[in-house]
């Protein structure tokens with residue numbers, strides 16, 4: 001009997017190669033970020049039509065603050081431009097926006113627009129578009145460990161009661177329930193690194209890499225990766 005196809009419920013993407021895309025076009029790096037933003041919309045709609053339930057996109061890591069301040073300033077305004085341009089489409093396609101990260105560290109204008117986007121789409125029941133924004137996985141796990149250590153210190157729980165489930169429930173993906181862990185991670189640009197993205201959640205995820213830079217990654221590319229994933233034999237640590 002043929003293996004049954006894997007169900008792709010949660011797709012994660014590290015959207016890399018935007019600066020390189022721009023350089024190849026003889027344009028400034030920020031032109032790559034802008035085109036990368038437009039591609040977020042294209043791939044979000046494609047993922048929604050493919051029946052994917054959660055799409056996690058690594059937009060800005062806690063390490064990205066070290067980039068040139070002009071570039072950071074441009075990036076901090078991208079969410080404003082994204083929602084100005086795409087919120088009507090997101091609402092029409094019933095997409096629910098979630099932002100995971102240390103949002104209280106964002107500039108107030110950026111913070112306000114991401115909070116408004118989550119509020120406006122809160123009742124949508126389609127694909128969850130989950131932006132990792134000022135997010136870092138080691139910091140996320142460390143925060144969960146500290147919370148659990150406090151529970152032990154105060155006698156609320158014993159250390160024997162600490163479990164993987166207890167840690168998972170204290171991560172920023174807890175609200176996704178059975179879809180909290182990506183089934184597949186795609187990274188574009190040819191780089192093959194995880195870069196402190198969803199380290200706990202990716203424990204059993206399939207990994208795939210595209211040599212294309214993010215702005216060039218198309219719906220057709222996505223469909224090929226989805227078909228490849230469906231035909232993989234997933235092991236979850238077993239033979």
Ligand SMILES: CCc1cc(N2CCCCCC2)n2ncc(-c3ccc(F)cc3)c2n1
Nearest residue numbers: 015033036037059060075078079082114131
């Ligand atoms: C601030 C980092 C950043 C970079 C970025 N780029 C640039 C680099 C990555 C490739 C995609 C385009 N995008 N694209 C959408 C957003 C976005 C983030 C949050 C949100 F609520 C709505 C939109 C975005 N954010």
